[in-house]
Amino acid sequence: MCFFYNKKLVRPSFMIRGTIMTTNQLMFMYAVEEMSFSKAAQKAFVTQQCLSNHIHRLEVSCGVKLFERTPHLQLTEAGKTLYQSFIQIRDIEEGTLQKLKTDTSSIHGTIRFGTHLNRARIFLIDPFLEFHEKYPDVELDVYFIHSAYTEKVLDEGTADVILGANCTALANTRADRIGEEDIVFLASPDLLKERIPDWDESRKTLTRKELSMIPLTASSNISIMAQNLHRTMLKAGFESKYIFKIEDNNAQMAICKSGKAAMFCPENQLIKADLSCHSEISSSAKLQVLKLENYSDFMSIDLITSAQRNLPTYVTDFCSMIRTYYQDQIQKVRAEYLPWSNNQYYSEITLH
Structure with missing residues (x-):
């Protein structure tokens, strides 16, 4: 006998409106989501023994073992296969329900989107406002994740799409490269003149020797950009001085605007950026956008999806809106700040 607590059953995050599952299958999905029978039972408002019995019955009906219980709870290969099948069923159902509706305003769903916090601020806000006008009942759930976990979260269905940098398409993923960017250098006029006495504000490039004179702010060394720059400076015989x-x-x-340090960043950080900065010389001073001499390092921007899943149309629509917005904004950045730019990537892809 199975005892349910006198509470409303909470729908797992993987489920959608209208999904039909047996109780055995539902308890299995709770267990996978929590990877703990006790936590899964609490979430489903059943006893742990009840949940365990349902999973046992599912294992018997499938004729396979779905979980290894020791040394810790984990899915067997058969369990992983069953879980992936349920995720695919969800995707097919979401897509089918959407195709049955001609009015996008009546479509319900959720986009699970993974990216870095810095990219979320730049890439998602304006496209989402456009998307929300077309799909008012589709929710956007954003997860901040590291690119190293791309394949895992896509396979598990934790994320439908990942917006990453310098991503490589893996066996089970599709990579849609929406752009490639220059790495640029930002510094206040006061800092440049303080550290490089003969500095001319009309200059657009910086030598490596001059760079070694300037304190920097940066992300941690796990950043691909930071690692590449560090190797370049060491090869040239200079050491960068990071103070923050x-x-x-x-x-x-x-920190850069304060005039205490300078920074490297990809072009996308200049999208709608306010470059006004503190200056003892001018009340209208702006950060200077420069390029490091003889340094060529591009960063790709990629939208990654699972190659094993059929995503609903509203997911691909949102990705298309991100692509269009990003490429339009990067063109504006190039026109305003990067007169030296010879990256033809955007002019080529916008013709298609």
Whole structure:
């Protein structure tokens, strides 16, 4: 006998409106989501023995073992296969329900979107406002994740789409490269003149020797950009001096505007950016956007999805809106700040 607590059953995050599952299957999905029978039972408002009995019956009906209980709870290969099948069923159902509706305003669903906090601020707000006008009942759930976990979260269905940098398409993923960016250098006029006495504000480049004279703010060394730059400076015989390290680009920009340090950043950080900065010389001073001489390092921007899943149309629509917004804004950045730019990537892809 199975005893349910006198509470409303909470729908797991993987379920959608209208999904039909047996109780055995539902308890299995709770267990996978929590990877703990006790936590899964609490979430489903049943006893742990009740949940365990349902999973046992599912194992018997499938003729396979779904979980290894020791040394800790984990899915067997058969369990992983069953879980992936349920995720695919969810995707097919979401897509089918959407196709049955001609009015997008009546479509319900959720987009599970993974990215870095800094990219979320730049890439998601304006596209989401456009998307929300078309799909008012589709929710956007954003998860902040590291690119190293891309394949895992896509396979598990934790995320439908990941917006990453310098991503490589893995066996079970699709990579849609929406752009490639220059790495640029930002510094206040006061800092440049303080550290480089003969500095000319009309210059657009910086030598490596001059760079070694300037204190920097940056993200931690796990950043691909930071690692590449560090190797370049060491190869040239110079050491960069970092005085403030933090993952938040807004904090880096604030330090840069104060005139205490300079920073490297990808082009996307200049999208709708306010470059006004503190200056003892001018009340209208702005950060200078420069390029490091003889340094060529591009960063790709990629939208990653699972190659094994059929995503609803509203997910692909949102990705298309992100692509269009991003490429339009990068063109504006290039026109305003990067006169030296010879990256033809955007002019080529916008023709298609």
